[in-house]
Amino acid sequence: MGGNTKSIINVGYKRLRPDAQMPLYATAEAAGADLFAVEDVTLTPGKRALVSTGISIELDPGFEAQIRPRSGLAFKHGVTVLNAPGTIDSDYRGELKVLLINHGDTIFGIRAGDRVAQLVIAPVTTAHFFHVDEDLSTTDRGEGGFGSTGA
Numbered sequence: 001m002g003g004n005t006k007s008i009i010n011v012g013y014k015r016l017r018p019d020a021q022m023p024l025y026a027t028a029e030a031a032g033a034d035l036f037a038v039e040d041v042t043l044t045p046g047k048r049a050l051v052s053t054g055i056s057i058e059l060d061p062g063f064e065a066q067i068r069p070r071s072g073l074a075f076k077h078g079v080t081v082l083n084a085p086g087t088i089d090s091d092y093r094g095e096l097k098v099l100l101i102n103h104g105d106t107i108f109g110i111r112a113g114d115r116v117a118q119l120v121i122a123p124v125t126t127a128h129f130f131h132v133d134e135d136l137s138t139t140d141r142g143e144g145g146f147g148s149t150g151a
């Protein structure tokens with residue numbers, strides 16, 4: 001289409017239990033790889049739960065993984081990732097966990113093997129923060145924010 005090339009990085013994963021499933025892209029060009037629950041969880045309305053995936057990954061420095069909601073769960077059941085997007089640091093070696101919340105009005109049951117969220121790999125820019133003594137540069141926006149440009 002635009003002549004841009006796809007970028008692919010290698011990400012090693014470990015199964016922390018035999019029934020864990022590796023993150024899986026549902027289609028060839030999916031941005032997110034689905035994450036699977038390894039346990040049954042019951043989410044009553046308004047409640048949250050940390051759902052185990054049974055997977056750990058090793059990202060190279062300069063990358064992160066984001067745990068994002070699945071829109072189908074949000075649309076059909078009001079179930080979403082509470083801390084979306086969850087941040088997986090490249091130095092994290094623990095199990096990937098998904099913090100789900102039920103914003104719906106009915107009980108939502110998760111079964112082991114269900115796809116509960118999706119993992120997006122992204123490059124990270126690390127800032128070198130330096131203190132400045134002079135004024136910051138002048139812009140049209142200035143200090144306006146939080147709706148300052150109108151509805």
Ligand SMILES: O=c1ccn([C@H]2C[C@H](O)[C@@H](COP(=O)(O)OP(=O)(O)OP(=O)(O)O)O2)c(=O)[nH]1
Nearest residue numbers: 067083086087088089090092095096097098099
């Ligand atoms: O949805 C999430 C979010 C985070 N993590 C793991 C990976 C991440 O690298 C680590 C720390 O996450 P974060 O920095 O968001 O949490 P924190 O509250 O700042 O904890 P910490 O003090 O451990 O950084 O927890 C998950 O498994 N799932």
Ligand SMILES: [Mg+2]
Nearest residue numbers: 087088089092
């Ligand atoms: Mg942190």
